[in-house]
Amino acid sequence: MALSKEDRVRELAPLVGIPIMESELAEVADRFDSLLQELECLMSLDLADIQPVTIFPEEE
Amino acid sequence: MARDDLAFLSAAETAEAIATKQVSPVDVVQAYLARIERLDGQLHAYITVLRDEALAAARQAEQALNRGDELRPLFGVPVAVKDQFWTKGILTTNGSRVYRDFVPSEDATIVTRLKEAGALILGKLNLSELAMGGTQQPPYGIPRNPWDLERTPGESSSGSGVALAAHLCAASVGEDTGGSGRGPASCCSVVGLRPTFTRVSRYGMTPMCWFTDAASPMTKTVRDCALILGAIAGYDPQDPSTSRKPVPDYTALLGQSIRGRRVGLIRELQEHDDMHPEVRRAIDDALGVLRQLGAEVQEISIPLVALAGAIFVGVADTEGAGARDEILRRRAAELDSASRTRLQAAALVPAKVYNRAMKARVLLRQQFMQALQQVDILVSATMPQPPPKHNALTAPFRGAEDVRSRFFFRRAYTGCYPLAALPAISIPGGFTSDHLPIGLQFGARPFAEATLLQVAYAYEQATPWHTRRAPGTEG
Numbered sequence: 245m246a247l248s249k250e251d252r253v254r255e256l257a258p259l260v261g262i263p264i265m266e267s268e269l270a271e272v273a274d275r276f277d278s279l280l281q282e283l284e285c286l287m288s289l290d291l292a293d294i295q296p297v298t299i300f301p302e303e304e
Numbered sequence: 305m306a307r308d309d310l311a312f313l314s315a316a317e318t319a320e321a322i323a324t325k326q327v328s329p330v331d332v333v334q335a336y337l338a339r340i341e342r343l344d345g346q347l348h349a350y351i352t353v354l355r356d357e358a359l360a361a362a363r364q365a366e367q368a369l370n371r372g373d374e375l376r377p378l379f380g381v382p383v384a385v386k387d388q389f390w391t392k393g394i395l396t397t398n399g400s401r402v403y404r405d406f407v408p409s410e411d412a413t414i415v416t417r418l419k420e421a422g423a424l425i426l427g428k429l430n431l432s433e434l435a436m437g438g439t440q441q442p443p444y445g446i447p448r449n450p451w452d453l454e455r456t457p458g459e460s461s462s463g464s465g466v467a468l469a470a471h472l473c474a475a476s477v478g479e480d481t482g483g484s485g486r487g488p489a490s491c492c493s494v495v496g497l498r499p500t501f502t503r504v505s506r507y508g509m510t511p512m513c514w515f516t517d518a519a520s521p522m523t524k525t526v527r528d529c530a531l532i533l534g535a536i537a538g539y540d541p542q543d544p545s546t547s548r549k550p551v552p553d554y555t556a557l558l559g560q561s562i563r564g565r566r567v568g569l570i571r572e573l574q575e576h577d578d579m580h581p582e583v584r585r586a587i588d589d590a591l592g593v594l595r596q597l598g599a600e601v602q603e604i605s606i607p608l609v610a611l612a613g614a615i616f617v618g619v620a621d622t623e624g625a626g627a628r629d630e631i632l633r634r635r636a637a638e639l640d641s642a643s644r645t646r647l648q649a650a651a652l653v654p655a656k657v658y659n660r661a662m663k664a665r666v667l668l669r670q671q672f673m674q675a676l677q678q679v680d681i682l683v684s685a686t687m688p689q690p691p692p693k694h695n696a697l698t699a700p701f702r703g704a705e706d707v708r709s710r711f712f713f714r715r716a717y718t719g720c721y722p723l724a725a726l727p728a729i730s731i732p733g734g735f736t737s738d739h740l741p742i743g744l745q746f747g748a749r750p751f752a753e754a755t756l757l758q759v760a761y762a763y764e765q766a767t768p769w770h771t772r773r774a775p776g777t778e779g
Contacts, residue, residue, distance in 0.1 A: 253652065256652045257648070257652065260651050260652060261629075261633055262629075262632045262633055262636070262648055262651055263633075263636065264648055268641060268644070268645050268648075271641075271645045271700065271701055272645045272648045272649050272652075274701050274703055274706075274707050275645055275646060275648075275649035275701070275707050275711075276649040276652050276653075277707075278705070278707035278708040278711065278712075279617060279618070279621075279649055279650070279653060280653075280657065281708065282613075282614040282617070282618075282708060282712050283614055283615075283617075283618045283653075283657050283660065283661060285611055285614060286611065286614070286615070286618075286660045286661065286664050287660070289608075289660075289663075289664060289667065291660065291663040291664060291667060294663045294666050294667055295663070295666065296659055296662030296663045296665070296666060297666060298515065299501065299515075299665075299666070299669055299724070299725040300501075300502060300545075300725075301500050301501055301502060301547075301725050301726075301750035301751065302502065302547050302548075302549060302750070302751075
């Protein structure tokens with residue numbers, strides 16, 4: 245069974261070592277969920293030949 | 305000239321009036337201090353007012369003037385800086401309780417350079433917590449937009465926007481990670497410039513996101529912006545990432561014709577369904593002004609720009625959360641709840657998603673550079689909507705879709721330029737029928753700030769927007 249948004253955050257937070265208050269769990273879960281949803285749209289981009297380099301304008 | 309009128313001068317006019325001994329630097333500082341005393345209890349632009357220090361510096365300036373010392377470009381001009389820049393021996397809060405006792409032992413390089421250019425540091429300005437935006441309960445007071453006290457002055461250099469619109473300083477330096485300088489400039493009908501990445505030192509500027517942070521001159525006029533940029537730009541050995549390119553005279557092209565300049569309206573931003581109709585109309589009107597000035601206007605497509613808000617948050621928030629790991633682990637309770645939950649959510653983002661956002665950023669840059677082969681200047685609104693009410697920004701989120709609609713879309717307009725490491729400027733572009741400011745944004749090629757300022761100045765001088773005064777700040 246898929247985890248709920250809140251349970252997903254409950255599982256991840258200890259792994260990255262940050263305490264999250266139970267009273268704020270729903271908001272963190274909403275923010276995290278929306279972030280992943282929004283970034284999902286990047287999956288359709290062809291980024292195979294692009295490297296995630298730091299951009300130094302002077303070098304171009 | 306009446307003392308209160310001194311505060312309505314631009315920085316350039318102030319420097320000129322002092323240099324020609326029409327006014328004394330002490331009178332100018334006193335004029336600003338009197339206005340701060342009268343207005344800032346309501347506006348909350350300042351976190352720290354350096355009354356004694358500014359007056360002492362003004363008296364020294366007066367002595368230098370009487371001695372006939374060589375005068376520098378910002379001689380005697382009272383400048384206030386965002387409380388994100390270190391000031392030696394002076395509290396630097398970063399808008400957060402976490403830094404409530406932080407007193408740096410050095411000045412940020414931009415503070416040093418402002419002083420070297422003759423500026424007097426008048427105080428430290430309010431900001432959203434940790435320069436992020438969305439603070440629900442700002443610990444140093446809610447900065448209020450002088451054009452409508454119920455509305456936000458923009459984030460995160462909120463105090464800079466407020467102080468300029470209410471004439472509580474002659475000029476300011478804010479910071480712009482994803483629009484934190486240009487957004488408040490738009491909301492407050494003032495000028496905000498994001499320079500090319502690496503153009504201005506970041507030494508002594510508390511970081512948000514290493515890849516996109518930039519010091520941001522914020523001013524009453526475009527000419528002032530050119531003066532401030534000229535004062536703070538250039539290589540800094542304390543910030544090895546700064547460019548070694550020579551710093552040009554950014555005022556040199558001001559007043560020169562823009563006939564033949566190629567200007568491109570970014571189609572994806574102008575045609576977005578969520579754009580306010582009066583903002584769209586103002587941008588169309590601005591294009592008409594540019595045409596009358598001789599610019600060649602065309603539409604231009606940057607397909608990925610509509611996703612710039614998401615890419616920006618994927619890069620900057622994730623990076624910011626990583627950089628603040630220590631605070632998140634040990635001092636999260638001291639953060640405002642909106643800052644805390646925003647950083648906590650970003651801290652959970654998987655590496656593969658961050659990697660994809662970083663790659664998309666490079667693709668966005670490529671698309672911008674291709675567009676800038678066809679035109680000299682890109683145009684859009686700075687923000688798709690007029691300044692919203694405070695509670696529209698700070699209300700608790702009602703589910704993921706609410707987060708999405710309130711958080712990502714507007715960031716595309718300003719976030720695209722930092723992602724592409726390009727310079728951009730927001731200048732007053734009109735007002736809605738409710739008298740709310742509209743910002744007009746120009747972008748340009750790397751290190752083309754002089755061109756950016758040339759076009760911005762031409763538009764500014766052809767329109768009346770920069771001459772309007774916010775209600776309640778006139779006298």
